[in-house]
Amino acid sequence: MIAYAKRMKKMEYTANVVKNLFGSMTDPQIISFGGGAPAKEALPIEAVRQIADEALRADTRGVEALQYGPIAGIRDLREVVIDVLLKPKGVECRMENVMIVAGGLEGINLICQAYIDPGDVILVESPTFVHSVEIFDMFEATCVGVSMDEGGLVTEELEEKIQKFRPKMLYTVPTFQNPSGRTLGLERRKKVAELASRYDILVLEDDPYRDIRYGGADLPPIKHFDRTGNVIVANSFSKIFSPGCRLGYVVGEADAIAHLTDVKSATNSHTSMLPQILCAEFFKRGLFPAHHKKLCDLYRERRDAMLGGIDRHFPPGTKHSDPEGGLFTWVELPKGIDTAELLKASTSNPEVKVAFVAGEGFFTERDGRGRNCMRMSFGSNPPERIETGLQRLGDLICSRIAAV
Amino acid sequence: MIAYAKRMKKMEYTANVVKNLFGSMTDPQIISFGGGAPAKEALPIEAVRQIADEALRADTRGVEALQYGPIAGIRDLREVVIDVLLKPKGVECRMENVMIVAGGLEGINLICQAYIDPGDVILVESPTFVHSVEIFDMFEATCVGVSMDEGGLVTEELEEKIQKFRPKMLYTVPTFQNPSGRTLGLERRKKVAELASRYDILVLEDDPYRDIRYGGADLPPIKHFDRTGNVIVANSFSKIFSPGCRLGYVVGEADAIAHLTDVKSATNSHTSMLPQILCAEFFKRGLFPAHHKKLCDLYRERRDAMLGGIDRHFPPGTKHSDPEGGLFTWVELPKGIDTAELLKASTSNPEVKVAFVAGEGFFTERDGRGRNCMRMSFGSNPPERIETGLQRLGDLICSRIAAV
Numbered sequence: 001m002i003a004y005a006k007r008m009k010k011m012e013y014t015a016n017v018v019k020n021l022f023g024s025m026t027d028p029q030i031i032s033f034g035g036g037a038p039a040k041e042a043l044p045i046e047a048v049r050q051i052a053d054e055a056l057r058a059d060t061r062g063v064e065a066l067q068y069g070p071i072a073g074i075r076d077l078r079e080v081v082i083d084v085l086l087k088p089k090g091v092e093c094r095m096e097n098v099m100i101v102a103g104g105l106e107g108i109n110l111i112c113q114a115y116i117d118p119g120d121v122i123l124v125e126s127p128t129f130v131h132s133v134e135i136f137d138m139f140e141a142t143c144v145g146v147s148m149d150e151g152g153l154v155t156e157e158l159e160e161k162i163q164k165f166r167p168k169m170l171y172t173v174p175t176f177q178n179p180s181g182r183t184l185g186l187e188r189r190k191k192v193a194e195l196a197s198r199y200d201i202l203v204l205e206d207d208p209y210r211d212i213r214y215g216g217a218d219l220p221p222i223k224h225f226d227r228t229g230n231v232i233v234a235n236s237f238s239k240i241f242s243p244g245c246r247l248g249y250v251v252g253e254a255d256a257i258a259h260l261t262d263v264k265s266a267t268n269s270h271t272s273m274l275p276q277i278l279c280a281e282f283f284k285r286g287l288f289p290a291h292h293k294k295l296c297d298l299y300r301e302r303r304d305a306m307l308g309g310i311d312r313h314f315p316p317g318t319k320h321s322d323p324e325g326g327l328f329t330w331v332e333l334p335k336g337i338d339t340a341e342l343l344k345a346s347t348s349n350p351e352v353k354v355a356f357v358a359g360e361g362f363f364t365e366r367d368g369r370g371r372n373c374m375r376m377s378f379g380s381n382p383p384e385r386i387e388t389g390l391q392r393l394g395d396l397i398c399s400r401i402a403a404v
Numbered sequence: 405m406i407a408y409a410k411r412m413k414k415m416e417y418t419a420n421v422v423k424n425l426f427g428s429m430t431d432p433q434i435i436s437f438g439g440g441a442p443a444k445e446a447l448p449i450e451a452v453r454q455i456a457d458e459a460l461r462a463d464t465r466g467v468e469a470l471q472y473g474p475i476a477g478i479r480d481l482r483e484v485v486i487d488v489l490l491k492p493k494g495v496e497c498r499m500e501n502v503m504i505v506a507g508g509l510e511g512i513n514l515i516c517q518a519y520i521d522p523g524d525v526i527l528v529e530s531p532t533f534v535h536s537v538e539i540f541d542m543f544e545a546t547c548v549g550v551s552m553d554e555g556g557l558v559t560e561e562l563e564e565k566i567q568k569f570r571p572k573m574l575y576t577v578p579t580f581q582n583p584s585g586r587t588l589g590l591e592r593r594k595k596v597a598e599l600a601s602r603y604d605i606l607v608l609e610d611d612p613y614r615d616i617r618y619g620g621a622d623l624p625p626i627k628h629f630d631r632t633g634n635v636i637v638a639n640s641f642s643k644i645f646s647p648g649c650r651l652g653y654v655v656g657e658a659d660a661i662a663h664l665t666d667v668k669s670a671t672n673s674h675t676s677m678l679p680q681i682l683c684a685e686f687f688k689r690g691l692f693p694a695h696h697k698k699l700c701d702l703y704r705e706r707r708d709a710m711l712g713g714i715d716r717h718f719p720p721g722t723k724h725s726d727p728e729g730g731l732f733t734w735v736e737l738p739k740g741i742d743t744a745e746l747l748k749a750s751t752s753n754p755e756v757k758v759a760f761v762a763g764e765g766f767f768t769e770r771d772g773r774g775r776n777c778m779r780m781s782f783g784s785n786p787p788e789r790i791e792t793g794l795q796r797l798g799d800l801i802c803s804r805i806a807a808v
Contacts, residue, residue: 244677
């Protein structure tokens, strides 16, 4: 048998974690708080159908939709990014600073391709999004965790680790973080941008949940505080439009975008045209604001059901984060509960049948931390189903504690 | 400024060649025989609109189209690959042997990610498809050219170079090759599969033009002769359905596909769902055979216009390949004509305004070979425009020869 590349060995562990992440989504019997999929009620099916019906004609955008297109993405979708998604958040940029990619994760992949050599150190939050770590492993980077508290990444420790490890890059999900639901505070955002400039490291700001805030005051992206071009943004249309379309964008210095365009060309030529056109038209026709309100109302209600249900049904000593947006909360159970074992029990027990993601896989330290933690996604179930799932899961946890 | 990864230096040359390849497509004044885009008349716009209109509903495939999907692609499109595209060509395979990717080039990228370490030798045809070489350069492989004649890759030289360079992989476009239009003969196909087994190297069979044959007898893919799992196929829906949709497929051993699925997950999660559904329905509804006939009739007529026009208008001593399918012919001008200079003259001269791709960029040897050659694409212009372009270009070439 032909030998695989060395990088395949390096990514084995995280590839398995990622597979398990999505595995539990397939059994319809299970109430799943795993995965990170948006609600099916949040998908703008009818609007997309109408746009497709108008765009897919020889005298409208039919040829454009089916023919080869520009590597960096179509012009009107890049305009949406600049005018609708960045400018109101305090990030000013031009066409040459933006490229369209096939989802936020592809943005991360391309940035690694352009910047990461094997052995480079990438600082990540502890816990961090394991799917991104799978990418970092594939590029044979060394990930080093930086602690978080309720205010996000601890910037004092960040500076120490920059000094100690001389990293190439910091990877952060600053808003409603995956998996923790935590948000990096305003002063820390300034501090991260400042440290990136001072130590000349790249900050990869992955911010897909930012646009679904349904409580609290908005915060500017780290990119807003970047004066030296050290911050590069990878963002996604998955949570505000459609994940199945695989659309995202990268924002950075013109030279960085030019290099990323070469890398994109050598990855898959360009992003699929029809999804780009549908998404651009969706925004350009002014359909986003009402859709956005609907999303926020939907997820706020589900978050409330999730946090209330955890408080009601989980054992005393349970802690959880208090997200003002996004799709996740992070739960820390009393010590001694192993959530990987709990997951096995809760998915196989016919009276429970509840899935979530066990915490340990989100830590790059791989020293057992996170073993009593779990990521709970509240995006894809209605409130009553969330309540039912939490009641069953809470009973199981309490019975296991009683048995100890 | 943050340093780019080492691989970026390695891919600089080919990235520029690829950019020039597509650059001349943007000026509408120019008659372009550059690029490799299918005819706009070959895009099934109306069929796609009708399918989208039916599929994008809450009670049909609307949720599936906009929600996250399977990493390896949707089941019905993989069935199309197995039953419609592979079986009739003499390649038997199962679901676990097929994955859907975002275009044929992405298939090549993922295969490199899974198999190629820096410094690995990849044998390529001489000339070869420069966009693939851009990918090989990004993965820091060393490309070594193997000569072609009118029957494709010369297998005696292939074996010598396998022995001499101990390559990891052979990259070949066996049918209506890009850029040469040449096709690997039957006995050589068997020989390539046999050499791959004997020396245990991977053969990457990139075969996007195979399905637009409009003359001569069909030939089985190299994969048909593979008894040891050494051949992996990367193919594309770009030429038979739509390039803008970015859809392709990879066919290989189950273990290879499992590894490629991990790599796909760490590249962009999965291929855009709506294009997959549209393409699967297009085939499942039986729309392909009539569309296929239309494509073949269209391209046959354009090929005849191209080959006849070259014979009529180009100077004595000009040679060209005689493709029975695909979109390209390869032209060798009399020695002394530098096609890179000719291209500059022909695109800037307001009385000519004709583009093509200069030959030198298709050779990995970079020793000047191909300097008097050019790739001529006949896919995207109707016969009368081909005739006009060739007349103008022929006059320019003849005047330059006269001036020497």
